Each structure stands twice: as C-alpha cells, then as structure tokens.
Amino acid sequence: MAFNNITLGQYYPVDSEVHKMDPRVKIVLLIAAIVAVFLAQNLMALVPVMVFLALAARLSRVPVKLMIKGLKPLRFILILTFVMNLFFLPGETPLLDLGFAVIKRESVITAVRYSLRLVLLVLFSSLLTLTTAPIALTDGLERLLSPLKVIRFPAHEMAMMMTIALRFIPTLLEEADKIMKAQTARGADFESGNLFKRAKAMVPLLVPLFVSAFRRAGDLAMAMEARCYHGGEGRTRLRVLKCEERDYWACLWVAVLILGVALVNRLF
Amino acid sequence: MLIRLDHVTHTYQPGSPFQATAIRDVTLEIRPGEFLALIGHTGCGKSTLAQHINGLLKPTEGRVLLDGKDIHEKGFSKKELRRAVGLVFQYPEHQLFEETVFKDVAFGPRNLGLAENEIKERVEEALERVGLTDPGIAEKSPFELSGGQMRRAAMAGVLAMRPEVLVLDEPAAGLDPQSREDMLQLISHLHSQGTTVVMISHSMDDVARFADRAVVMEKGAIAMEGAPEEIFRHGERLESMGLDVPSVCRIGMLLRGKGVACPEEMFREDQAYDALLALWKGGKAHGVQ
Amino acid sequence: MADAIFTLDHVSFAYDEDAPLAVRDVTLSVPFGEFHAVLGRNGSGKSTMAKLMNGLYTPTEGTVTVCGMDTRDEKNTWEIRRRAGMVFQNPDNQLVATVVREDVAFGLENIGVPTEEMPGRIERALVDVGMMEYAERAPHLLSGGQKQRVAIAGVLAMEPEAIIFDESTAMLDPRGRREVLNAVKRLNRDKGITVIWITHFMEEAVEADRVHVMHDGQIVMSGMPREVFTQEEKLREYRLDAPVTARLARRLRKAGMPLPEGILTPEEMAEEVAKLC
Numbered sequence: 001m002a003f004n005n006i007t008l009g010q011y012y013p014v015d016s017e018v019h020k021m022d023p024r025v026k027i028v029l030l031i032a033a034i035v036a037v038f039l040a041q042n043l044m045a046l047v048p049v050m051v052f053l054a055l056a057a058r059l060s061r062v063p064v065k066l067m068i069k070g071l072k073p074l075r076f077i078l079i080l081t082f083v084m085n086l087f088f089l090p091g092e093t094p095l096l097d098l099g100f101a102v103i104k105r106e107s108v109i110t111a112v113r114y115s116l117r118l119v120l121l122v123l124f125s126s127l128l129t130l131t132t133a134p135i136a137l138t139d140g141l142e143r144l145l146s147p148l149k150v151i152r153f154p155a156h157e158m159a160m161m162m163t164i165a166l167r168f169i170p171t172l173l174e175e176a177d178k179i180m181k182a183q184t185a186r187g188a189d190f191e192s193g194n195l196f197k198r199a200k201a202m203v204p205l206l207v208p209l210f211v212s213a214f215r216r217a218g219d220l221a222m223a224m225e226a227r228c229y230h231g232g233e234g235r236t237r238l239r240v241l242k243c244e245e246r247d248y249w250a251c252l253w254v255a256v257l258i259l260g261v262a263l264v265n266r267l268f
Numbered sequence: 269m270l271i272r273l274d275h276v277t278h279t280y281q282p283g284s285p286f287q288a289t290a291i292r293d294v295t296l297e298i299r300p301g302e303f304l305a306l307i308g309h310t311g312c313g314k315s316t317l318a319q320h321i322n323g324l325l326k327p328t329e330g331r332v333l334l335d336g337k338d339i340h341e342k343g344f345s346k347k348e349l350r351r352a353v354g355l356v357f358q359y360p361e362h363q364l365f366e367e368t369v370f371k372d373v374a375f376g377p378r379n380l381g382l383a384e385n386e387i388k389e390r391v392e393e394a395l396e397r398v399g400l401t402d403p404g405i406a407e408k409s410p411f412e413l414s415g416g417q418m419r420r421a422a423m424a425g426v427l428a429m430r431p432e433v434l435v436l437d438e439p440a441a442g443l444d445p446q447s448r449e450d451m452l453q454l455i456s457h458l459h460s461q462g463t464t465v466v467m468i469s470h471s472m473d474d475v476a477r478f479a480d481r482a483v484v485m486e487k488g489a490i491a492m493e494g495a496p497e498e499i500f501r502h503g504e505r506l507e508s509m510g511l512d513v514p515s516v517c518r519i520g521m522l523l524r525g526k527g528v529a530c531p532e533e534m535f536r537e538d539q540a541y542d543a544l545l546a547l548w549k550g551g552k553a554h555g556v557q
Numbered sequence: 558m559a560d561a562i563f564t565l566d567h568v569s570f571a572y573d574e575d576a577p578l579a580v581r582d583v584t585l586s587v588p589f590g591e592f593h594a595v596l597g598r599n600g601s602g603k604s605t606m607a608k609l610m611n612g613l614y615t616p617t618e619g620t621v622t623v624c625g626m627d628t629r630d631e632k633n634t635w636e637i638r639r640r641a642g643m644v645f646q647n648p649d650n651q652l653v654a655t656v657v658r659e660d661v662a663f664g665l666e667n668i669g670v671p672t673e674e675m676p677g678r679i680e681r682a683l684v685d686v687g688m689m690e691y692a693e694r695a696p697h698l699l700s701g702g703q704k705q706r707v708a709i710a711g712v713l714a715m716e717p718e719a720i721i722f723d724e725s726t727a728m729l730d731p732r733g734r735r736e737v738l739n740a741v742k743r744l745n746r747d748k749g750i751t752v753i754w755i756t757h758f759m760e761e762a763v764e765a766d767r768v769h770v771m772h773d774g775q776i777v778m779s780g781m782p783r784e785v786f787t788q789e790e791k792l793r794e795y796r797l798d799a800p801v802t803a804r805l806a807r808r809l810r811k812a813g814m815p816l817p818e819g820i821l822t823p824e825e826m827a828e829e830v831a832k833l834c
Contacts, residue, residue: 135655167655170697175362181324182363185355186425187347187379204375207365211411219650226613226643227711228635228667238662238675310700310730415599442727444598444757446796470730473801512731515760515801515823522827528834537801541808544830548814551834 010070012130017246018060019131023140025247026128032254033124039261043113044268046120048260052253053123062130070126071119078115085111136239138162143241156232164220172213179208269335269352269432269464271298271321276330278316290316292488293330298433298466303459305475305496306468307511308485314468315358317485318435321466322353351380354431358438360422361415369395369413369421370406376429394428395421398454416447423454433464440474452478472514476500476535484511500535516540523547562719562751563587563610563641568619569774570609579605581774582619589718592745592752594762594782597771598796603755606771607723610753611641624718639668642712646724648704652696657688657707660696664715682714683707685748686740702733706740713744719751720744726756734758759786759800763821770795783819802826 013019018026033049040046057067071078089111091104129137142159149155180190183204190201273296279289291313298304298321306314319325320332323339323346331338339349357363366372373394377387395406398420405413410421419439426434439455440448456478459465469475475482475496482499484492486509492499499506503513503521513521514535520543523530534543563586570580580602587593597603608614609621612628623641626633642664645651654660661679670678683689686706696704705725712720722741726734738761744750754765762768768785770778772795778785786792786803798804806820815833820826 135659163654167653167696170695171649174697178357179363181319182355182357182360183375184324185322185350185357186376186429187350188375189379204363204365208363211365212362216647216650219645219647220653222608222613223643223645223651224653224663226611226638226645227664228638228715229663230635230667234669235666236669236672236675237666238659238672238679240672309732444796445759445798446598449798510732516805518823519802519805519826519830522823523830523834526827526831528831537805540805541812544805544809545812545814547830548809548833 010066010126010129011133012062012066013133014061016059016061016131018056018127020244020246021131021250022241022243022247023132023136024144024241025243025250026132027137027140027144029250029254030124030128032258034121036254036258036261037117037120037124039258039265040113040117041265042268043109043116045261045264046113046116048257048264049120052257053120053127057123057127060127060131062127066130067123067126070130071122074118074122078118081118082111082115085114134166135163138166139239139241156235160232168213168216171216172209175212176205176209180205269300271353271433272296272333272336273317273320273327274331274333276317276320276327276332278313278320278325279328282328290488291320291485294488294490295330296483296490296493298464300432301462301464303456303465303467303478303480305479305482306466306485307470307472307475307482307499308491309510312485313488314485315437316488318355318437318466318468321433321435322355323349324355347380351429352431353433353435354426354429356423356426356434356436356439358441359419360426361410361418364410364418364422364425367409368407369400369410369424372410372421373406373424373428376425380429390428390430391424394424397427397458398424399450400424416443416450419443419447419451420454423451427458431463433466434458435466437468438470439467440469440471470512472500472506472512472517472535476514476517484509496535497533501532519544560588561586562589562624563753564620564622565606565609566620566622568606568609568616568621570605570614570617578617578774580609580616583774583776584619585769585776585779587719587751587753590745590749590751591766592742592754592764594754594756594765594768595771596757596759596762596768596797598757601771601795602774603771604723605774607643607721607753607755610721611643612637613643635668639664639715640717641719641721642715642717643721643723644705644708644712644725646727648701648708648728649697651708652704652711655695656692657683657694657696657699658692660707661711661714664711668715678714678716679710682710685713685744686710700733701729702736705729705733705737709737709740709744717750719753721753721755723755724757726758726761734761757797759798763800770797772796782821786821787819 036049040049086103086107087101089107091106093105094102095105095108096103138159142155145153145155188201188204273294276291276294277289278291279287281287294317306317308314316325320327326340334349337344364372366375370391373391374387377390395401400417400420410418413421436455440451443451452474455465455467479496482496483490484499492502500513500517503517506513516537517535519540520530520534528547530547531543534540565583565585568580568583569578571578583606595603605614609616611623612634615629621628623637626637628637652660653663658679661682662675665675665678680689683692686709688703688706688710691699691703696707726737729737741752745752754761756762763782765782768780768782769776770785777795778791786799789799789804789807792799800821802823803821806816806826810816816829820829
C-alpha cells in the first residue's frame, strides 16, 4: 500500500510539443546537446546553450522547480568540483589572498565553467526523462540500438529486460515492505546497531525477497511463453515510432545551437 | 490482556499527492480469549487495522491502548508488545529465510534474547503445535517443504514467541480444501487453549463456524459489529456491500423471499439441517405438498 | 475425434527422467465450446495437466492434440498456444508491460499481427472483459480480479478457441473471484470459447458442463457436476469436499426429507424446500 503510488523515473505527464517528440529523436538530440556543451570553450559559448535549454524547458511545460530538483542529489559533487577547481587550477591574476591559498581570476572562470557544464548536462538529461515515459524511452533505445544486432548486440532483449524491470519494481518494493513488517512482527530490528549488525539484519529481508523474485521470474517466463513470446524475431509492434514535422524542426534548432556555439568560440 | 483501539485513523503518505486514508475513526476492543473475525473487501482497511494491533503502524490520529497504556508512548516496550501480539501475514510462507526449519522458527525467540535451551524448547513446542513432527523435518530447508507445510512452519515461527493474542490475515488463503481445514482446526485449537484470536477472513462459512464476534469493515470504517448470528441476520446488507453470506444463510434468505417462515438464526450447516427438517415436518403436519 | 478441441490419449508426464509421474495415463477429450472443470488437491497433477494441454510441457508418454495438432511437433507450438491460451494463478506474475493496453498487445506482437490491426483487437478484448476504462492504467495499481481480467484480455486478443485457467481465482478475494468467473462464463456462453477451469473451489465447478477430479496424477472421477458432487464419500477419499449445499441436501435426504437428487446451489435448495412447505 505504502509503495503503491511511487512514480518511476521522473516522468512528468503533460501534453507538450517536447513530450510528443519521437523518443529516438530526443535521445539523439540529447547526445547532440551534450556535444554542444563540451564544444563550448569559454563561458560566453555556454550562453547560447543556456538560452536553448531555457526555451526547450519552457516549451516542455515542465515546472522549473522539478528540473532544479534533479540537481539536488548532485549538489556535493557540484560544490566539490567547484572548490577543487578554484584552488588547484593554474592562473595568473591574483584575486583574493586567503592566507593559505591565493584565488586567481582565471581559476574562478574555469571553475564556474566546469560547474556550469555539469549542471547543463544534468538538466538536459532531466529534460529527456521528465518528458519521455520510461516505456517510450526503452522503445526508442531499442530501435536506435537495433542496427547493432548485426554484431549480435541484444537490443531487443535489453529493452525487454528494462520493460520487465519497470513493471516489477513497484511489485517488489511492495513485497519488501510486507516482508520487513512481517519480520519486525517477529521482533527483527532493522534500525539500530552498527553497520555490520544492520547488514546482518537485512538477511531476513533479502533472502525471502530473492526467493520471491526468482519465483516471479519463473512464473513470468512461463506466462510469456504461453503468450507465444519467442524473442524479437518476427515481432510486430503496437507502437510505431514516426518522425514528424516537429522532430525535424527540433533537429534543425539543435544544429543551429551547435553552429552558434562554434561561432561564439571563435569570437571570444 | 485487553487491546483497545481508540478513535484510530490512519493515512498513508499524508501531505503527498498520494495521500490515502485507509482507516477512519475506528474504535474497537479486543477482549481476552475471544475469537474475533474481521470481514470486508480487499482495500477496506482491515489489514491496516491489523497492523495497528501490534504497533507496526502508528495511528495518524487516535491511540492504541494495551491494558490502558498507549503503545506509542515513550517508555512502552515494543519488544514486549510484539511478543504478546503475534501477527501472521497473508502467505506467511513467503517470509521464510533460514537454512533450516528449526532456525527459522527460532528467529522470533532469538530476537527476544532468550537462552539457547529456552529457544529450543519453544521451537519444539511450536512445531508440535502446528503438526510438523515428522522426524528430521526441523533440520530440512524450509524451501523443501510442501505448500501447506511451509505455511505451518511460518505459523510456528509466530507461535514460538508464545503470543497471547494471535492476529491472522487470511490464514487459509490459497490452500486446498484439506489443508484449509487443517489450518482452521489448528487456529480453533489454539483459541480453545486460551489464545485470543483476531482473524481476517473472506470465508463467511469459516466466520460462522469459528468466530465469537465479527466486525465488518467498509471503506475504512466499522460498518457492522456483533456476534455472527447478529451480523448474518442482516444478510441483505452484507450482500449490498458486495460481501458473501454463508451458503446456508443464503438458503434461508431465499426461502424467506418465497414467503417460507424460515428462521433467521441459520448460518451454520447443523442449524440449517435442524431448521429445514423442522420446516418440512411442519409443512407435512399442515398437509401442504 | 473431429469435434474435440483437446484430446489426451494415455498421457503420462514426469518432470525428470527419474522423477515420479506427475500425470499418469490420462485420457480425456474436450469438445469445442464446453466448460470443463478440473478439481483436485494441491499436488494432484491438475496444473501439470493444464500445461500439457497447450504444449508448455510435452507428454513423456501418449499424445496430446489440440485442434488436431500434436503438441510434440515443434512447428505447431505457436499455433497451439495461440488457439489455446492460458491464464495463470498469480495475477502479478503474468503481466509484462507497464500499461494495460500494451500488455494486451504483448501476445499480438509476438504472433506478428500487423500494427494497424492491433488497436481494434485490443479494444474488443478489453471491452469483452469489462476493462476498457482501465486501458491506460498501470497494472500494479489494479485489484487482483482486474489484473486477471487484463490477463484474460491479453489471451482473448489473440482470438483463441480455448482458454485454460490454471487456478486463476486461487489468490483472489470473493469479489475478484466472482468478477473473473462471471467474465469467463460469459465468454464461454456468448463467444463459444472452450474453457478448462482448474480450481480447488468446489462451488466454481457447479455450473460446468463436466467435472473431472484428479488424484495422484490420474483422473479418478468424471461426469456432470450432479453426478460428481453427490458422491460425497468418494470425494472425501480424494481429500475434496462437496459444496456445503450438496452436503446438506444429502443429509436431509438421509433423514427422510423427499428432496430430489443433485441439489448443488442454495437457489436449487430453496426452490425444492419451498415446494415442501
């Protein structure tokens, strides 16, 4: 019950042009945007990237707050990169003398650039996951990777595994909750003691959970076979991915972005 | 030992968009030595209610009192509470984890910090009570047992704590008729030896056979409460809630619907046997064919 | 037999070479369009028999044919499974996709149904089990009975001739059981889909065309529900129990009450008792 309503990934279901885009295009464009971020050689070159992100986010109708939330788990890494760069990057113009170290102008600029780069990478990825349902993402990945089947890359199997994982994570979380309660009712203690003791206390939870996962896997395999599943060969799909006008426009804009970044690189 | 739920409300994930109130203002007393049945649909809140009885869930509002003391007050021993109130979840065999049946049953007593010889004594006693007495069975892996045996091993794990109150969430679910009957007989036997039993059940025939008192829940609140004969007298009301009535109770309702003066006190097989026989004899006396 | 959809001819099956036989010398024929219930305690072989009927298992001895196709012939496998679908016990462990509609599509995708045909077939199947309004929901948020109806829709979309239900109500509450059983009865009655209904709830077998009782891997009783459920002693020998009403009727008859034989449901009982009062 308690876990029934968890949302997977962070899909934010509203109707927008970005949501409606072909997931394949979105994945490719994410890679292109990442390229643009890395292409930028100075702070100014990151400006068009930021403008682009702001416009795309606006168009997606995802609340800014939600996007910022995606940065939260990374805040320590962000601060760490910033501070490390600040102190250890070479520079010439002293800006501030702290006594134990001298902060230089160049290192401040580079530290800001590196941190900003990281923030942009995370925000672009968040934009993809916020506007694309996990299942569509899986679908898009499968199809993008399917040419690799020639070199025996199991694109279909990978996508199927991801789908099944998405389907069963809520079920297994619910089960974990139930088992934990049942063992607590028998006096188990999951919350106190040192690290070793706590790890040991997980055994009564993990063993039944694994047993159950294996039982479910066996059942599911049987059920899939009964429903004529025999791998990716000869399979048709309910959902056909189709590139539409909006997708072509998006590609064009990303191309413009990359050109813009290259141009600014030269100017400054 | 007297357990009292005092105006208990429980809301899952309060303040989130998924906020859901599972039980609402429930006041209920569990009397020492009684056999109480909890009836209602899946999702009516009866499992949530059961989890309040031994403190697994904390009421969002209201209190749970054990002999007058609030179990969530500071200083109240949760350990003692969990020993005194045993909770058997649905499909308890899914919680088995140890290498041997013996070790698994010993898990509870060990958590109580008992001495090794005391643990051994309790495990053996519990296994005997659930009828797992075949030589060597205690040293088997619990995963090698049959479905019915696994269920009983899991029950033994709770009984080894020597609870005074036993709360069971559909203990017979998924069992075949014979194992079902064995399980119900076991619970009835424990009750006759003084254990207070709270049983969640979907089978009205079982409720009619075993319970002293029944509580019907609907949408998180208590809808009906009383002895089985009182509850089943309102068969129509149960049916309107989408619940079953015992099959013989249904015969009575259908007969009364046809204008036959069938007594309302008819919800167990033996009662129906007597009542229908009497009806027939009465009919014969009046010369009706 | 031309009019039989399932034919089992002296079928035996063991899980391993040296394992005991789980199904022993079973001979059975199920005509098109009928509703057959298979009863038996846990471990009686009823589930194993179910899996022999759509080629999930192939017989160690004897032959199983489905619509005239031998299950041992590998080229028939997928056609057999399409024609004889199966719904399992645990509602959680047979749905694959994260959205109801896509789960119903799963089977269709597997057998290569053209994309344009899918939405119509999915919709019809969901309507038939009364789950259309849940088409866009996530399966883990549905009740047990609803999940099982989605599983039925998944099979139904493949346009099968028969559906085998392997204890599909065992884990449901009474409301869920009623929902599923009613949906299945409707499919049998209105669409002529052959039903193999495996269960240990006697009450669910009362309205079947035929009832088979399995014990120790063998079919030990076969007949109309009235014929089977009136043999209370024999049932008890196989560790089964007649429905409460059937048992009560027999006791009353024994006490001299002139009730006709073969009363199985409270409705029949009330009808007959009313005649006597």
